Amino acid sequence: MTESPSRPPAAHPARAALAALRRCLVIALFAGVLLGWAADGRASDGDSDPLEGYNRVMFEINQTVDGLLLKPAAEFYVLAVPEGVRFRISNVLGNLGEPLNLLNNLAQGKMERAGTSFMRFTVNSTVGVVGIFDVATDWGLERAPEDFGQTLASWGVGGEPYLVLPLLGPSNPRDAVGFGVDWVADPVGHLMPAEGGVARGVLSGVSQRAEHIENLETLERTSVDFYAALRELYKQYRENAIRDGAAGASLEVPDYDFDEELDGYYDEDLDSYLDEDLEKYLEEK
Amino acid sequence: MSIPITRRAFAAALVAAFLVAAMAGQRAQASEDDPAFVFIEDVGGQAVAVLRDKANSTFEEREAAFRAIMVKGFDVPLVSRFVLGRHWKAATEEQRKAYMNIFLDFIVRVYASRFDSYGGEEFVVRSVIDDESGDKIVRTQVLRPSGGQPVHVDFRVRERKERLKVIDVVVEGISMLHTHRVEFTSVINRKGLDGLLGDLQARLDAPVESAAE
Numbered sequence: 467m468t469e470s471p472s473r474p475p476a477a478h479p480a481r482a483a484l485a486a487l488r489r490c491l492v493i494a495l496f497a498g499v500l501l502g503w504a505a506d507g508r509a510s511d512g513d514s515d516p517l518e519g520y521n522r523v524m525f526e527i528n529q530t531v532d533g534l535l536l537k538p539a540a541e542f543y544v545l546a547v548p549e550g551v552r553f554r555i556s557n558v559l560g561n562l563g564e565p566l567n568l569l570n571n572l573a574q575g576k577m578e579r580a581g582t583s584f585m586r587f588t589v590n591s592t593v594g595v596v597g598i599f600d601v602a603t604d605w606g607l608e609r610a611p612e613d614f615g616q617t618l619a620s621w622g623v624g625g626e627p628y629l630v631l632p633l634l635g636p637s638n639p640r641d642a643v644g645f646g647v648d649w650v651a652d653p654v655g656h657l658m659p660a661e662g663g664v665a666r667g668v669l670s671g672v673s674q675r676a677e678h679i680e681n682l683e684t685l686e687r688t689s690v691d692f693y694a695a696l697r698e699l700y701k702q703y704r705e706n707a708i709r710d711g712a713a714g715a716s717l718e719v720p721d722y723d724f725d726e727e728l729d730g731y732y733d734e735d736l737d738s739y740l741d742e743d744l745e746k747y748l749e750e751k
Numbered sequence: 752m753s754i755p756i757t758r759r760a761f762a763a764a765l766v767a768a769f770l771v772a773a774m775a776g777q778r779a780q781a782s783e784d785d786p787a788f789v790f791i792e793d794v795g796g797q798a799v800a801v802l803r804d805k806a807n808s809t810f811e812e813r814e815a816a817f818r819a820i821m822v823k824g825f826d827v828p829l830v831s832r833f834v835l836g837r838h839w840k841a842a843t844e845e846q847r848k849a850y851m852n853i854f855l856d857f858i859v860r861v862y863a864s865r866f867d868s869y870g871g872e873e874f875v876v877r878s879v880i881d882d883e884s885g886d887k888i889v890r891t892q893v894l895r896p897s898g899g900q901p902v903h904v905d906f907r908v909r910e911r912k913e914r915l916k917v918i919d920v921v922v923e924g925i926s927m928l929h930t931h932r933v934e935f936t937s938v939i940n941r942k943g944l945d946g947l948l949g950d951l952q953a954r955l956d957a958p959v960e961s962a963a964e
Contacts, residue, residue, distance in 0.1 A: 695934045719907075719909075
């Protein structure tokens, strides 16, 4: 018997699992967004976090899940797969994201960047052998990543309030909606068989987590409030992505009156004797 | 037949790719003579030199070198003061002194730790932007030896007493200065300034794990 293309979608276990996962995520996103919008309209100054109570609880839950599942998986991946291969895998995954970059660039009217995404996908899928080699970057076509959260931002939607999503982590209602829309709209997702979609999702989760094992450990070890540090990191990271990496609007750093305000609280002589220390160190090495 | 069309599209793609590459190369920088450009090349070069030969140094030695680089090249008093925000005004004399001492140790530990995973990278100063605040923003890139995406690092430079000083380091758009301010405010709001001082000390007392093996 030949396989009929019109078989019911739920007949395959991978497809069913994907559908279930999708349903869970949609519910989680929806709940999160409602929560976020319910809290919006309250205090909205720069560092506001009106959902802090809920966010901290969800952050702890996510940390636990990460410690039990995602981080060990990422560590195993790092052990089992050599760095060069991991690098190629992340190239392939990045290349599969280019059509979505293209669509979001178009939605924002960024024609030059849309062209870059198109060219990158064309060049890397062919010359770069399904994206294994990022030839485009070598040719001066640097990635022009855009997602629907950024598209919404370009249409004027703000990034408040901060919202920690179940499993997905740091976010806000805008980016949560963006994530959902990207998932549904992703052309590559529609063209892939269900098993491929699941494999792609798991692999990109593990691969991205693996890239940050060291960074996150160092950040946690060197911060006095890991939750607040990640919250601020996420906000600035998203603002930077929305600006496409251009130098940020200057955050004001006042010029303090050193003679009056800081006098006696630091040792100005430090300057001179440390100079010698450093020169000695650099000479020795 | 669709093959010729695909080929033509592909050829067009190639030509366009080369044009984009050529344009990127043409955007020459005119800011190489800027004192801030030279200053950051110098500071970055020193940090790179410390991180280059990690097999022959301990983390403690590298941290000591970072301390020297930062005391010399950073406006540590300004950073300390800014990060504490409005809580500086409410602090007592003793608290301020304790804080100034501990903050220097803390920020040195932070930079030494977070940059310790770097090794064979190349550090390139790209351009200098005059910020509307009067500060200079020096844009740099850290090029990975493995050939991954370069890391963008901006240094915010301010002049004080005729010496250039770094007041902020912005890695991929994330400002160390503002992240610290937000983090410290969060701790002070929950535990008070003495609580923050205790937490900072605890971080400094914790064992250091070096990224280098």
